[in-house]
Amino acid sequence: MKILVTGGTGFIGSHTVVELLDQNNDVVIIDNLCNSSESVIKNIEKISGKKVPFFNIDIRDKKALEELCTKNKFDCCIHFAGLKAVGESCQKPLEYYDNNINGTLVLLEVLKKYNCHNFVFSSSATVYGSPKSNPIDETFPKGTCTNPYGWTKSMIEQILIDLHNANPDWNIALLRYFNPIGAHKSGLIGENPNGIPNNLMPYITQVAVGQRKELNVFGNDYDTPDGTGVRDYIHVVDLAKGHVKALKVIKEKQGLKIYNLGTGHGYSVMQVLKTFEKVNNIKIPYKIKPRRPGDIAACYANPQKALKELGWKAQYTLEDMCRDSYNWEIHKKN
Ligand code: NAD
Ligand code: WQD
Numbered sequence: 001m002k003i004l005v006t007g008g009t010g011f012i013g014s015h016t017v018v019e020l021l022d023q024n025n026d027v028v029i030i031d032n033l034c035n036s037s038e039s040v041i042k043n044i045e046k047i048s049g050k051k052v053p054f055f056n057i058d059i060r061d062k063k064a065l066e067e068l069c070t071k072n073k074f075d076c077c078i079h080f081a082g083l084k085a086v087g088e089s090c091q092k093p094l095e096y097y098d099n100n101i102n103g104t105l106v107l108l109e110v111l112k113k114y115n116c117h118n119f120v121f122s123s124s125a126t127v128y129g130s131p132k133s134n135p136i137d138e139t140f141p142k143g144t145c146t147n148p149y150g151w152t153k154s155m156i157e158q159i160l161i162d163l164h165n166a167n168p169d170w171n172i173a174l175l176r177y178f179n180p181i182g183a184h185k186s187g188l189i190g191e192n193p194n195g196i197p198n199n200l201m202p203y204i205t206q207v208a209v210g211q212r213k214e215l216n217v218f219g220n221d222y223d224t225p226d227g228t229g230v231r232d233y234i235h236v237v238d239l240a241k242g243h244v245k246a247l248k249v250i251k252e253k254q255g256l257k258i259y260n261l262g263t264g265h266g267y268s269v270m271q272v273l274k275t276f277e278k279v280n281n282i283k284i285p286y287k288i289k290p291r292r293p294g295d296i297a298a299c300y301a302n303p304q305k306a307l308k309e310l311g312w313k314a315q316y317t318l319e320d321m322c323r324d325s326y327n328w329e330i331h332k333k334n
Contacts, residue, residue, distance in 0.1 A: 001247065002026040002073065004116075006059055006107065007080030008052075009036040011191040012122065012180055014044055015240035016078065018189070021048040023244050028072055030065075031081065032058040035194065043188040059103040062110060069114035076118035076250050077111055078243060079104065082152070086294070087198055089149035100152035101159075108163065118250040120173045120243060123157055125232070125262065125299055126150040127176060134230075134266065135302035138176070138258045146294035157258075164256040171253050173246040178232035178262030178301050180239050182321040183328030190328030191236075200269060201233070201321070204276055205329035207284050215284055217269050219291035224298055228269035232262040232300035235316035235324070245312040262301025263314040276322040 003020060007013045008029030014036075020027050021044075029041070029052055041054045057064045059081050082100045083089065089096040104121075111119065127150065128136050129143015145151045157174050164170045181201040183190030196212075197203045206212045220227040242261040249257045267275075277284055306312045316324075 001075040001250075003028070004068075004072070004074045004077040005029050005080065006077065007031055007082065007122075009033065009038065009040040009054070010080055012177070012236060012239060013080035014040050014189045015184060015236045016080070016243045017044050017052060018047050018184065019237070019240040019244050021050050021052070027052055028068070028074070029054045030057040030059070030068065032056060035083070036192065040189060047184060047186055047188055059107045060099070062106050065107065065110040066113070069110055069116070074111070074114070074116045076120065076247065077107070077116060078120040079107065080122045082122065084149060085198060086147045086149050089147050089152075093148040096148045096152055100149075101155055104156050104159065108159075117167070117170045118172075119160065119170065120175065120246055120250070121156065121160060123174045123176045124150070124153045125176050125178045125260070125301065127154045127157060128299070130296045131299065134298050134300050135264060136260065136299065137302040138260055138305055161256060168255060170256070171250045172256045173249040174256070174258045175242065175246060176258065176260050177239060178234050178260070178299070180236045181233050182235040182237065182316065182324040184237060185324055185327070187327045187331035190325070190332065192332070200231075200272060201325050204273065204284055205325050208276070208280065208282055208326055209329050213285065215273065215286040216289040217273075217286050218289055218295060220288045221291070222297040224268055226268050226270050229295055230266040230268050230298035230300065232264070232266055233272065233318060233321055234261065234263050234314055235321045238263075238314040238316050242306065242310070242312050245306070245310040248310055257309070259306045259310065260301040260303050261306060261312075262303050264301055264303045265318075266298055266300035267318055272318065272322070275318050276326070279319045279322045280326045282326075
């Protein structure tokens with residue numbers, strides 16, 4: 001398949017491109033590099049041993065997209081491009097709605113014009129809001145998001161559902177990711193947050209290499225086994241492989257399908273911290289702090305639908321994720 005990957009130099013996009021190339025797909029990457037760097041391309045090429053065409057294009061740039069689609073006939077688009085910082089989205093809602101929603105609309109319009117009706121979208125478990133129970137399956141209702149970022153995911157899902165209802169020729173996979181961490185085992189690609197990380201794992205790895213003093217554990221009074229927040233952490237390589245499997249929806253023209261991509265296991269902040277210390281043989285200083293506004297106690301997936309229908313199941317353990325995240329942080333520093 002010839003696949004347009006938006007946001008392909010980012011964290012999840014770059015790992016997915018590696019897996020797509022491994023399965024002999026023809027990939028073209030576009031990214032405006034607002035949260036990644038062009039050097040990622042050379043590292044993808046090192047890992048895969050293949051050349052990948054890259055274009056510095058903003059998904060809101062209709063003219064550039066049209067030019068690209070005139071020169072390339074895409075079978076499918078996997079759409080990762082977007083802004084994703086929860087806190088920042090509360091400070092800059094208009095930027096988030098413009099980049100994520102307007103950007104997706106422009107992209108969809110161009111794809112429609114050039115008869116590419118196959119689309120895979122990076123959604124998030126955040127669309128479930130505060131779930132009534134765990135594990136969460138795809139029949140759970142979408143909830144109230146606590147930030148503009150979350151709303152962009154929820155709204156784009158609705159746009160894609162409406163698009164498919166209006167024209168069933170569209171084949172669309174909505175993939176709801178749980179908490180991606182880890183990195184490619186080569187240490188050549190991984191997550192590269194700007195400034196102070198918001199997410200748990202990049203914060204831990206920065207403490208591990210001495211870039212930050214200690215981890216702040218946001219709350220130890222939740223209704224969870226040890227009081228700290230529980231999440232479904234998934235290795236980014238497993239997540240990437242999930243995208244390759246999701247192409248089944250496109251190849252078999254299945255219409256619109258929704259899948260959770262998670263492991264089905266919930267781990268607490270303290271379990272992640274202790275596992276990280278054990279596998280990397282390193283001490284991570286931490287302090288208990290008040291709960292972070294907007295956080296929920298626990299969130300983990302029921303991933304059975306993806307197993308049954310796509311034949312996809314996460315393989316990597318929390319130990320693997322902690323080891324590969326640290327390995328990437330060390331490579332990044334050197
Ligand atoms: P990332 O920031 O590493 O990658 C996103 C890429 O999109 C970046 O390279 C950025 O430069 C690019 N981009 C942003 N706006 C663009 C625009 N207007 N035009 C072109 N390129 C643009 O983030 P990621 O973690 O790889 O996330 C990929 C997708 O998955 C995002 O849509 C994100 O919302 C979604 N997602 C991420 C997580 C997570 O925890 N990382 C969880 C659920 C969903
Ligand atoms: C995990 C746990 C924190 C940092 C976010 C987005 C979500 C999705 C993934 C994109 C929680 C605790 C964290 C720290 C801590 N992104 N924590 N100290 O909040 O589950 O999800 O990223 O779609 O939309 O909301 O992930 O990694 O921020 O937090 O104690 O310094 O770690 O309270 O329990 P979260 P996270």
